Amino acid sequence: MQSISHATRTGNGSRKGGLTLVELMVAMSVLMIGMLALTSSSLAAHTLRRGDHQQQLAGAALHSMMETTRAVSSAALTDITGWGHALPAALAPGGSIGNTFDVPGLEPWEGARSVGTIGVIVDETLTDGELGLDMGLPRDLDNDGAIDNPDVRANARLLPIVISLRWRGVGGDRQLVRGFYVLGY
């Protein structure tokens, strides 16, 4: 059979050209590493995209619930029970808005009933440390000049709201927590 040689003349005069098994394995390894790099970068990009999408969903839901809370707060101003009672009632379990919500496209944490929760703080003695947020608490919420009322609902002029979203992210559990104030006037 005709052969193609990639010959080199050696000291003993024999011609031993061509690719050795080692050379072939090295070449294949380089090729495999290249393909693995491409695949892993593609997977990483996909993971990043999914994570980014989830983050956007969470951010949009948070913003929507903040606006919804403001709208409910605005309507509560004319409620006969008083703003301080009407708003927490709307954001309590069974209220017109409720204290939990789900976000299409996001899965709640293991064991949690929903992705989002809303909390109204009516205790003006609560501190930022106890809340775990930087909201400038404790603060006079009923405008009586003192910070001593554990339930300001009867005369509230200002209420802190905390919205939390906790979802199963691509790389593990994620959460987004935001605190803000609504005004009772």
Added chain:
Amino acid sequence: MRRTTDQSGFSILEVLISLSILSLVMSGFLYALNGEVSRMQGMVSTSYHGLTARNLLVRVKGELEYGRLITPEAFLAEDLGGGTTNGLRVNSTLGFPDQGRLLLGPGEAREERIGYERLSADGMELLDLERGQACTSGAGHARGSVARWAGTASFIENQSTPGASEFDGVSQELFGPRFYRGDGTGVVFQSSIASAPGESRFDGTDVRWGATVDAQAITGACSTLRFAPVATVTEADRDFDFNGDGDRSDSFELGSIHLRSWNPAVPGDVTDTALCPPIVLQETCQPAADLDADGFQDPIFLIDPRTGWVRVRLFVLAGAIQQTPVVQRLEMALHVRNINQS
């Protein structure tokens, strides 16, 4: 003298086999690379349209947030025959866009959507009617019937157990399902305007409400944000189930959201601007149809007139990735600070 052997190297067969394998591997590699490049191009394109839609939501928020909502609603001042096309007299056209679509007899057998092209100068008549729009049929409507601008979709009062004729759909919101009435293709509002550049937006202690028409701030003028269809896409043509309902038989209108402002005192004095390219989907003949197969309707605009809450939900045909269309759902809720005016 030693004889030189010539037994190393590969045979042609071995080389051919090696080359074939290498070619296959390289082809697969290039195919994967090409696919990835194509996917990335699709992603860039869809990201662009997604960003466009998000910018649209920001713009909508900017227009509405400090505006005043209007729910155009009137009573028929005379009987309307099933075939009448010249005009429809109502008690008032206050807040009705200069052109649009009415909803009469909602939830009833004679439910009809009627298009109109202009308003009369006296503000009492809707002119140049097109009967039986959006797959409804022309029907007779008695004097005193309610004529609503079809675009507005708002929560109904009874959210617990409304009768079938009391609502047009149920929308799933973050805080639960809500019954509503209307098509949800638009919203009418007024903005606070200054009498002249740099001047106050107040008239005494009252806000000066109006709109900017032809670069002029006009007191009493109104604006609408509304869906304006420009083309039709079908699932059969695209071979894609846009609304995820399991078939490929649906048809959709593809359009953009327009900001249209008009001066009721001067018919024809109108400014109309498209706020985005035609990327927004709505099912043909079924405004606010379910577009994500969650079992609930999806009006673009939905209002709670009691609280000033407005939700904007867009289903955007953002492009295609490797010939597969991509539909993105974007949503935003906002609180319109000034409570609804009818």
